[in-house]
Amino acid sequence: MATDLEIFIQSAPLVDTHEHLLREPGWADEGPKDVLQDLFFNYVPADLISAGASPEAVRRLADPSDPDLEGRFRGVEKAWRAIRHTGYGEAVRTIASTFYGLEELVPEKLAEASRRTLELREPGNRLRLLRDVVGLDHIQTDDFCWPCPPDESGPDFFLYDLSWWTFCSGRPDLEQLADATGITVNSVQSLDTAMESLFERWGPTAIAVKAQHAYNRSLAWVPRSRGEAERSLQDYLHDPQGRSEESRLCLGDWCWAKGAELAGRYDLPFKLHTGYYAGNWHMVMDRIHASHLAELFRQYPGTRFVLMHIAHPYSDELTAMVKHFPNAYADLCWAWSINPRAAGLFVRRFLHEAPINKLFAFGGDTRWPTSAAAYALQCRHWLSRALRAEVEEGYLSESEARSVASDVMRNNQYECFRLDACRSAIAAASA
Numbered sequence: 513m514a515t516d517l518e519i520f521i522q523s524a525p526l527v528d529t530h531e532h533l534l535r536e537p538g539w540a541d542e543g544p545k546d547v548l549q550d551l552f553f554n555y556v557p558a559d560l561i562s563a564g565a566s567p568e569a570v571r572r573l574a575d576p577s578d579p580d581l582e583g584r585f586r587g588v589e590k591a592w593r594a595i596r597h598t599g600y601g602e603a604v605r606t607i608a609s610t611f612y613g614l615e616e617l618v619p620e621k622l623a624e625a626s627r628r629t630l631e632l633r634e635p636g637n638r639l640r641l642l643r644d645v646v647g648l649d650h651i652q653t654d655d656f657c658w659p660c661p662p663d664e665s666g667p668d669f670f671l672y673d674l675s676w677w678t679f680c681s682g683r684p685d686l687e688q689l690a691d692a693t694g695i696t697v698n699s700v701q702s703l704d705t706a707m708e709s710l711f712e713r714w715g716p717t718a719i720a721v722k723a724q725h726a727y728n729r730s731l732a733w734v735p736r737s738r739g740e741a742e743r744s745l746q747d748y749l750h751d752p753q754g755r756s757e758e759s760r761l762c763l764g765d766w767c768w769a770k771g772a773e774l775a776g777r778y779d780l781p782f783k784l785h786t787g788y789y790a791g792n793w794h795m796v797m798d799r800i801h802a803s804h805l806a807e808l809f810r811q812y813p814g815t816r817f818v819l820m821h822i823a824h825p826y827s828d829e830l831t832a833m834v835k836h837f838p839n840a841y842a843d844l845c846w847a848w849s850i851n852p853r854a855a856g857l858f859v860r861r862f863l864h865e866a867p868i869n870k871l872f873a874f875g876g877d878t879r880w881p882t883s884a885a886a887y888a889l890q891c892r893h894w895l896s897r898a899l900r901a902e903v904e905e906g907y908l909s910e911s912e913a914r915s916v917a918s919d920v921m922r923n924n925q926y927e928c929f930r931l932d933a934c935r936s937a938i939a940a941a942s943a
């Protein structure tokens with residue numbers, strides 16, 4: 513039987529600080545065409561490949577033009593058995609049971625279940641699933657771009673990050689930047705003005721600034737002089753392919769610093785990918801440590817930095833950073849589905865080390881609402897187990913555990929992200 517604490521955590525409002533959700537027309541038009549796409553088109557293919565499934569079998573699994581659902585699933589069935597207990601695998605089973613009535617993935621039952629997929633994509637269901645079925649308070653989406661216009665399908669609910677990814681990577685698309693701002697970049701001066709112009713245009717309606725450049729460079733940030741930045745920008749303008757890696761990093765550091773300064777000025781938290789990589793074959797472990805960010809935090813004390821994904825598997829180091837730096841926050845987005853048991857233990861360890869007002873419980877990090885919903889249910893389940901264990905061991909009373917849950921699920925996010933100002937700016941922009 514569920515305890516009072518579990519019932520509380522199952523129904524308390526939950527903020528989702530990180531998704532890559534398609535907007536409403538994208539979900540209706542380009543969403544999953546059948547049950548197998550819906551179940552498996554998220555992070556789980558990487559686990560299937562690691563378990564030994566062939567890339568061809570995984571490609572076929574997600575290919576809706578092949579009507580043989582049973583055959584497609586059988587091609588990965590052996591790998592599926594090896595990964596059904598990973599966090600990704602658990603979430604697949606949650607999508608299957610919650611939205612398709614499938615308690616187990618039985619090949620013979622897939623065709624019948626698949627009739628549900630098109631219903632799920634009907635207009636309005638994206639908002640209904642996320643807000644009404646799994647009780648999300650609002651969602652912060654990184655759709656990889658600068659513009660943050662109101663989302664008409666739920667202007668208060670679907671909020672957007674201003675992407676700083678290409679800048680931090682030292683690869684801003686200068687043509688696109690000229691289109692967006694009217695500024696042709698030919699010097700660091702004009703580059704700075706263009707970056708300021710993006711914040712002026714989109715800062716008010718953005719909920720945060722976001723960069724995932726740990727996928728293509730180290731998180732180690734180095735302060736750069738204007739002269740160094742000017743040289744690296746000229747390298748980029750004259751020979752973008754031929755410039756040195758050091759020159760790319762220099763331009764990236766300059767733009768990253770400008771973004772950090774502007775984020776502080778516009779009161780926007782700056783979210784950074786730390787830790788584990790999605791996919792296979794490309795992870796570079798020495799890039800992804802939260803401790804690389806120490807110098808950046810020192811130089812921009814007025815900017816709040818959100819360390820995403822608890823820097824798995826270096827999460828103790830991340831907690832130490834959040835304990836030490838007043839402007840650093842920890843975000844469990846994507847962490848539950850990478851490893852729900854590790855995420856639960858992280859919460860317990862964090863509670864006894866760092867200020868609990870700097871921890872955010874959830875983000876799904878997916879494109880589709882069915883996956884985001886399943887990841888939210890997974891978070892609620894494992895968070896209640898973690899806090900129940902603290903109660904059972906006598907470190908928290910029931911009411912303290914409920915209060916911790918409310919804080920990490922919603923209240924902390926409302927303290928850190930300027931929700932009211934963002935929603936007012938969106939309302940003004942819609943009108």
Ligand SMILES: [Zn+2]
Pocket residue numbers: 530531532654877
């Ligand atoms: Zn992400």
